[in-house]
Amino acid sequence: MGTVSKTGKSREPRRDGPRRTLIVRRATEIFEQKGFAHTTFEDIAAAVGVKREAIYYYFRDKSEILFEIIKPESEYLLQSALRIRGLDIDEKEKLMLFIENHMMRFNPNYLEMAIAVRELSGKSSEPKLLSLRHIWKRYTNLWILLIREGQEQGRFPADLDPKLVAFAVLGMCNSASSWFDPNRGVTIAELSRTFVELVVNGIASGESTRATAQASGFHEDR
Amino acid sequence: MGTVSKTGKSREPRRDGPRRTLIVRRATEIFEQKGFAHTTFEDIAAAVGVKREAIYYYFRDKSEILFEIIKPESEYLLQSALRIRGLDIDEKEKLMLFIENHMMRFNPNYLEMAIAVRELSGKSSEPKLLSLRHIWKRYTNLWILLIREGQEQGRFPADLDPKLVAFAVLGMCNSASSWFDPNRGVTIAELSRTFVELVVNGIASGESTRATAQASGFHEDR
Numbered sequence: 546m547g548t549v550s551k552t553g554k555s556r557e558p559r560r561d562g563p564r565r566t567l568i569v570r571r572a573t574e575i576f577e578q579k580g581f582a583h584t585t586f587e588d589i590a591a592a593v594g595v596k597r598e599a600i601y602y603y604f605r606d607k608s609e610i611l612f613e614i615i616k617p618e619s620e621y622l623l624q625s626a627l628r629i630r631g632l633d634i635d636e637k638e639k640l641m642l643f644i645e646n647h648m649m650r651f652n653p654n655y656l657e658m659a660i661a662v663r664e665l666s667g668k669s670s671e672p673k674l675l676s677l678r679h680i681w682k683r684y685t686n687l688w689i690l691l692i693r694e695g696q697e698q699g700r701f702p703a704d705l706d707p708k709l710v711a712f713a714v715l716g717m718c719n720s721a722s723s724w725f726d727p728n729r730g731v732t733i734a735e736l737s738r739t740f741v742e743l744v745v746n747g748i749a750s751g752e753s754t755r756a757t758a759q760a761s762g763f764h765e766d767r
Numbered sequence: 768m769g770t771v772s773k774t775g776k777s778r779e780p781r782r783d784g785p786r787r788t789l790i791v792r793r794a795t796e797i798f799e800q801k802g803f804a805h806t807t808f809e810d811i812a813a814a815v816g817v818k819r820e821a822i823y824y825y826f827r828d829k830s831e832i833l834f835e836i837i838k839p840e841s842e843y844l845l846q847s848a849l850r851i852r853g854l855d856i857d858e859k860e861k862l863m864l865f866i867e868n869h870m871m872r873f874n875p876n877y878l879e880m881a882i883a884v885r886e887l888s889g890k891s892s893e894p895k896l897l898s899l900r901h902i903w904k905r906y907t908n909l910w911i912l913l914i915r916e917g918q919e920q921g922r923f924p925a926d927l928d929p930k931l932v933a934f935a936v937l938g939m940c941n942s943a944s945s946w947f948d949p950n951r952g953v954t955i956a957e958l959s960r961t962f963v964e965l966v967v968n969g970i971a972s973g974e975s976t977r978a979t980a981q982a983s984g985f986h987e988d989r
Binding site: 637692701706710714717719721723724725731735736740748 | 945
């Protein structure tokens, strides 16, 4: 994979092929390690084992690569949320699955990249970035809709603003990108369970009536 | 206030005085409007109505001004959290007050600036930035301690990691800096109430089985 043989001479950038896939994969790794802002086109080229120009053959700039990483993830997230919404379970259970789905798919590294895209897209009206924004908007709207339906069914407090609730929960989930470190012994699954517990049952649910105290494998060394 | 008369000739930057206060106040306004990253030293000088050099007389760079804005806010936040912790009320009520206090004091504009400071301090080991970090660390630790004490008193679920809970709640609160717009009809008080409701009682508290609904100042209009 370290050497290069120039292939293809059409003027239009190639849309597919193993080289393109390899660039995206290596770029993902470097963005995760160094962060999008601190990664240069040269870094990506070096990781693929090609010259800078070989990357230009596929991508105009690093934000185009970033877009290619984020878009399928975002679409996947939206599709799975749509599937959950269609399940024959109540809104409380759907909300739990929404949180789990979000945390499982949208890991901290992707989140960091998504934030980079959001910052880029604030300044740009490029069709690609707009289409990504559109996916995110649809996704956020699904959360709002779910909260509203739960209120209509009498499962969630009716006096809360469904939009505020949706943004609060998504904000809680997404904030993990700035403080969560998977190398410190806590898993995404554990994080996800904490969010579900907080948002769905609330922390005061622990008062006397609860029986789940020893349910998990978590131990404090205090 | 628009004109300048040079006062003082000591080589040490002056520590106090109305001019210094004015610079900090104007800089706060510009950081809020334009964001810290997009504000130049010239912008601040223009807003104060002085030349760039007059600002240098008090501050070496704009991050020194930012620090001066954030530090008293952060100290105030810490002190009020310490006061709440000392109150003769249970941990659930303390947590509610912690959230309200955080949201009232640490408004989205300050948060944005705090994030800028955090990014700066990641790169720097300047004593001033370190002292700010120290305040934040003490503040965060108060949250963790409160959750732990609530668990020990049997008020919060014992199987949750107090650190994860503290970071989740603070993350939810702080995420508002990226999406909350006070000009859209929702107040910080309403936002704060939503966070309290979610974190303390949980969204499923709307369901018949719960008895805590009227325990707090919270009323459902359903």
